[in-house]
Amino acid sequence: MKFVPHTHTHTHTHGCGIFTFKNLHNAYKSCLEGKVNAQSASEFTEHLERNLLVMTRDLANRTYKVGQFTCFPITDPKLREVWAADFRDRIIHHLFVSQIEARWEKVFIYDSYACRTEKGAHKAVRKIKREVTPPGMLYLHVDIRGFFTSIDKDILFAILSKKIKHPDLVYLMKLIIFHDPKSNYVIRGNERLLHDIPAHKSLFKVPNGKGLPIGNYTSQFFANVYLNELDQYAKRILKCRHYFRYMDDVLIIDRNQNHLCMLAKQINLFLHEKLKIELHPKKTILQRADTGIDFLGYVIHPEYSLSRKRVVGNVRKKLAYFNKQLSKIQGGVTSRNEEIEQVVRNAQAVINSYWGHFKHANCGKLKEKLYEKHFDELKKYLELSKLTRNHFIIKNGVFPEKK
Numbered sequence: 001m002k003f004v005p006h007t008h009t010h011t012h013t014h015g016c017g018i019f020t021f022k023n024l025h026n027a028y029k030s031c032l033e034g035k036v037n038a039q040s041a042s043e044f045t046e047h048l049e050r051n052l053l054v055m056t057r058d059l060a061n062r063t064y065k066v067g068q069f070t071c072f073p074i075t076d077p078k079l080r081e082v083w084a085a086d087f088r089d090r091i092i093h094h095l096f097v098s099q100i101e102a103r104w105e106k107v108f109i110y111d112s113y114a115c116r117t118e119k120g121a122h123k124a125v126r127k128i129k130r131e132v133t134p135p136g137m138l139y140l141h142v143d144i145r146g147f148f149t150s151i152d153k154d155i156l157f158a159i160l161s162k163k164i165k166h167p168d169l170v171y172l173m174k175l176i177i178f179h180d181p182k183s184n185y186v187i188r189g190n191e192r193l194l195h196d197i198p199a200h201k202s203l204f205k206v207p208n209g210k211g212l213p214i215g216n217y218t219s220q221f222f223a224n225v226y227l228n229e230l231d232q233y234a235k236r237i238l239k240c241r242h243y244f245r246y247m248d249d250v251l252i253i254d255r256n257q258n259h260l261c262m263l264a265k266q267i268n269l270f271l272h273e274k275l276k277i278e279l280h281p282k283k284t285i286l287q288r289a290d291t292g293i294d295f296l297g298y299v300i301h302p303e304y305s306l307s308r309k310r311v312v313g314n315v316r317k318k319l320a321y322f323n324k325q326l327s328k329i330q331g332g333v334t335s336r337n338e339e340i341e342q343v344v345r346n347a348q349a350v351i352n353s354y355w356g357h358f359k360h361a362n363c364g365k366l367k368e369k370l371y372e373k374h375f376d377e378l379k380k381y382l383e384l385s386k387l388t389r390n391h392f393i394i395k396n397g398v399f400p401e402k403k
Contacts, residue, residue, distance in 0.1 A: 083213030146200035
């Protein structure tokens with residue numbers, strides 16, 4: 001799920017209406033920049049002006065109805081359920097974030113790295129490298145149990161309400177936060193996989209008033225607002241000097257083991273009392289920093305970083321899967337060539353994504369080993385770009401030119 005920070009920020013006084021055609025059109029354009037269902041986007045675009053005018057009227061009249069969600073399971077990097085909103089509703093999400101993002105950015109701490117402009121995992125890793133350089137450091141790594149499904153909607157609304165007073169924005173807040181996706185949804189993909197999702201990670205199994213849908217553009221922004229309460233507590237009250245957060249992953253670096261143990265207890269107590277969430281009891285790690293900090297898909301050392309073992313294991317599984325698919329496809333007739341090309345292009349996208357991850361660590365030998373031992377059939381079709389040496393292109397001439 002990719003969160004694309006909104007670049008268009010509009011300033012309004014309380015006397016101005018948020019629900020204008022211009023604002024909705026800007027939100028529509030922003031929505032197209034993200035990952036959306038092509039069919040629903042094109043259907044909306046076919047009668048764009050009329051649809052935006054109807055939305056403007058319904059929002060202004062407070063008669064807007066949230067559409068149908070699509071629920072489906074994903075397995076990478078781990079099994080979870082995704083709730084995709086209707087394209088029309090996604091425009092509403094972009095409109096809302098565009099109006100409030102700037103004022104919250106002024107409040108967020110510097111070392112909160114998820115879903116923010118000019119932040120991200122790689123910037124966090126680079127900063128952490130600098131923090132672990134002094135010898136004798138320890139690190140505490142914690143994450144929150146079933147975070148998105150545990151968020152309390154009333155608490156979230158109360159936090160947002162401290163800064164959001166405009167009646168149009170309050171209306172949108174209520175519309176987005178308190179809508180239950182289970183009231184109108186369809187299931188796509190392998191429905192059996194949904195039943196395998198642990199109860200504390202499924203919106204189907206959490207109490208009323210709990211949980212945000214993974215897949216909503218607003219959910220990740222709301223997550224930052226929710227956990228900003230923890231950030232402020234950690235920095236202002238607990239005085240954590242080396243504190244980093246990426247979504248619900250929290251890392252604290254310090255020299256004193258007893259102090260870190262105490263911080264873990266205080267943070268868990270704060271989360272339980274103030275936000276009605278809790279740390280995952282089996283995912284609290286306290287170790288020496290010089291053994292490598294396992295965080296955000298990397299094992300971070302002062303002088304270098306490596307990719308974590310689970311990421312390497314995942315790429316091996318993906319390569320094996322694509323090679324098996326190619327081995328099953330036989331012959332050279334046109335339809336078979338088209339099948340091969342589809343598999344190769346899918347493999348190319350996945351592999352380049354992993355190679356993009358590897359380029360931010362010291363993974364030169366790993367990449368060579370993966371290519372030599374695990375590419376197999378893929379070597380016939382993919383080669384390393386001579387320009388970047390860091391992504392794969394399809395070999396010239398392996399697929400017939402389309403006329």
